[in-house]
Amino acid sequence: MKIDKKLIKELNDYLNEFNLTEIEYTNKDTKIKVSKSNISNSNKVLSVATSPSTSIKEIPKNETGTEVKSPIIGTAYHSPEPGAKKFSEVGKKIKKGETIMIVEAMKTMNHVPSTVDGIIKEICVEDGQPVEYGQTIIIVE
Template identity: 80%
Template structure:
């Protein structure tokens, strides 16, 4: 399999331009994921794999519970499509790894998993609202 270096270069430029930590390109049978290393912003790794966005839970200062944060910049969606059942609703019990929201970035739908078992205490974003990297999207108790 031959990898088009031009695509990797373009994806790397998007990472820097939009201050992203990870971006994925899919074309037929090829998936290319480019992500920045956590060590320095100039180190970059390239892998061919499916996306696995992971949120890091932190304790909220204003509310009790665990915050699930957006792993990327994009648009948050509470359901897979308009009119469909929402992934997360206040009071719903969820398990670690269960999808709580989708964040769309560059026409790629990224499922955001819960980082803990618990009950959804608060949904911090509206359907279709833009979100930033690291922004709290739900709080789980």
């Protein structure tokens, strides 16, 4: 497989232009993921990985419970502000439409409502963790 250096450079430029930490490009059987992370205050590392698209990471399915998924890409927060009471805790009874988490995207705080009534069985993301569209954030029983 030939690596398209021009495409990788273009993806890296998008990272800087849009202040992203990760970007992924998929085309037929090729998947290119470019990401950078802060190791210290100002040192940045650029890593590039290519792999066939058949190696998609699957999250194991739960046998019981309903998965509530993130409606957008962003950063998940368990409470409205640092130190405040959390929206969701394991064992808490919730109603459909009740806020279970906030996903921040582009400096906008988006409240994520529960899609079902029930009891929270599992919280699948850490506070401050990046989430993808469609990623399971909690499981309600």
